[in-house]
Amino acid sequence: MVPVRPPTETSPMLSELLLTEMTRLRLRDSMPLHRQLYEAMRRALLDGKLGAGDRLPSSRELTQDLKLSRNTVVAALNQLTVEGYLVSRVGSGTYVNDTLPRATTNQRSAHAPSHVARLSQRGTALSSTFCANQLEIQPFAPGVADFSAFPVALWQRLQNKHWRMTYPEMLDYSYSGGHAPLRRAVADYLRVFRSVPLEVEQVIITSGTQQSLELCAQLLADHGDTVWLEDPAYWGAVKAFMATGLRTHGIRVDEEGMAPTDTDQLHPPRLIYTTPSHQYPTGAVMSLPRRQQLLALARTHDAWILEDDYDSEFRFSGPPLSSLAGLDQDQRVLYLGSFSKVLYPGLKLGYLVVPKRLVASFRQAHYDLNRPGQMPLQAALAEFIEFGHFASCLRRARHSYAQRRQHLLEALQPCLERQAYISGAEQGLHLCLRLPTAIDDKALALRIGALGLVVRALSAYCIERTDARGLVIGYGYAALADIEKYGPILANAICTELDRLR
Numbered sequence: 001m002v003p004v005r006p007p008t009e010t011s012p013m014l015s016e017l018l019l020t021e022m023t024r025l026r027l028r029d030s031m032p033l034h035r036q037l038y039e040a041m042r043r044a045l046l047d048g049k050l051g052a053g054d055r056l057p058s059s060r061e062l063t064q065d066l067k068l069s070r071n072t073v074v075a076a077l078n079q080l081t082v083e084g085y086l087v088s089r090v091g092s093g094t095y096v097n098d099t100l101p102r103a104t105t106n107q108r109s110a111h112a113p114s115h116v117a118r119l120s121q122r123g124t125a126l127s128s129t130f131c132a133n134q135l136e137i138q139p140f141a142p143g144v145a146d147f148s149a150f151p152v153a154l155w156q157r158l159q160n161k162h163w164r165m166t167y168p169e170m171l172d173y174s175y176s177g178g179h180a181p182l183r184r185a186v187a188d189y190l191r192v193f194r195s196v197p198l199e200v201e202q203v204i205i206t207s208g209t210q211q212s213l214e215l216c217a218q219l220l221a222d223h224g225d226t227v228w229l230e231d232p233a234y235w236g237a238v239k240a241f242m243a244t245g246l247r248t249h250g251i252r253v254d255e256e257g258m259a260p261t262d263t264d265q266l267h268p269p270r271l272i273y274t275t276p277s278h279q280y281p282t283g284a285v286m287s288l289p290r291r292q293q294l295l296a297l298a299r300t301h302d303a304w305i306l307e308d309d310y311d312s313e314f315r316f317s318g319p320p321l322s323s324l325a326g327l328d329q330d331q332r333v334l335y336l337g338s339f340s341k342v343l344y345p346g347l348k349l350g351y352l353v354v355p356k357r358l359v360a361s362f363r364q365a366h367y368d369l370n371r372p373g374q375m376p377l378q379a380a381l382a383e384f385i386e387f388g389h390f391a392s393c394l395r396r397a398r399h400s401y402a403q404r405r406q407h408l409l410e411a412l413q414p415c416l417e418r419q420a421y422i423s424g425a426e427q428g429l430h431l432c433l434r435l436p437t438a439i440d441d442k443a444l445a446l447r448i449g450a451l452g453l454v455v456r457a458l459s460a461y462c463i464e465r466t467d468a469r470g471l472v473i474g475y476g477y478a479a480l481a482d483i484e485k486y487g488p489i490l491a492n493a494i495c496t497e498l499d500r501l502r
């Protein structure tokens, strides 16, 4: 039972503490305000700056002291209550849960170990840059597909069937690069739809693009080698390369995709990571001359190209684009795909197509490093594709995403009548709204976050360049009703910012 105590006397002190912590978090990355407040309070609780049983100032007082909106304060308090840090007592107020261990909530002894673990330099860099904990599932969160539409009942039936048919080998690690029928299904799909010339043996099933990237970095580059990435870039790739000790060198992206210059060649690459069919996050489609330039540069530098074809399935207009791997004459391109977007991210299955000369080494290393498995799951997925369910999911998703994109564009029309424009192709699950360089897009994303909407600042994806401003706005998870309801709020926040520049 929570003891009733008088309201804490430390309201101004608490506010000051919370504001300091929030400023620190804001400098570190672009968390939404309610998330910053939540984190700041959670830390105050864990550090014992708020003791078990303490009564918190009311949300009205916190709103005033912190100069935040009531919604932001209430969202943070609610989250802490749901997680059990706080308890709310009707008519009495909100208290620190007295089941939190005293050792952590009350005065910590000077000899007590710090709760901040000592990380390696790499660990510090990895955990203090753009991070996945910002990936809240919200209508406009980029990169999130509508997995709520996944045919769960059908999937369950297929899984049950394959579990019933399972034989002991299916429960073992998988040595051969994955379940053969799934590798065949992937190869058939890639040959027909992505013009990737390949044999089934070249397909290796992984636990998604992240693992494919790590494997490529581990096997094809040494510590300190340079990897060229698009600037701005997909943060997951940046992290995979940081984690494997590679030097990242950003190559500017323009409307024709990655644009390497003579100066870039002073940093010869061992790997080149690219998203040519729909650059993440600007949406640029790599032109044919650029594709040829990239292949020629890879030959000059004896480098490997990692082609991440992450959302090529969702192209809404224009002719289908063939892959870079399809143009590759000398087997330098490794092709990476994922089921995260078409099916659901937690499935954790993807594929890597490696040149024939790499097959044996990749299979062996994948087995030794990752101990891949999940064969019954892979068998169910193979049948899902074979029986046409994958194609139906794709058809449905393509139609629904095209509609969502159109609705979002309509909602953003007032911004497009000012100095904003959309870059990139009509494809995928997000769009990139480009803004004038005078706009602080990180601050704008934060302000939009305070309205309860998650979008991301384009500059947060930049490696070296400082001139890219915009917002990366998802629509994959946004139901039409949500776009209609929240789209104008989003547009209004952006227009207010644009109008300030006038």
Ligand SMILES: Cc1ncc(COP(=O)(O)O)c(C=O)c1O
Residues within 6 Å of the ligand: 143, 207, 208, 209, 210, 211, 234, 236, 275, 280, 308, 310, 337, 338, 339, 340, 345, 349, 350
């Ligand atoms: C550019 C890009 N590649 C790949 C992926 C998918 O990665 P995974 O298969 O690890 O889920 C994503 C997910 O957001 C992405 O944005």
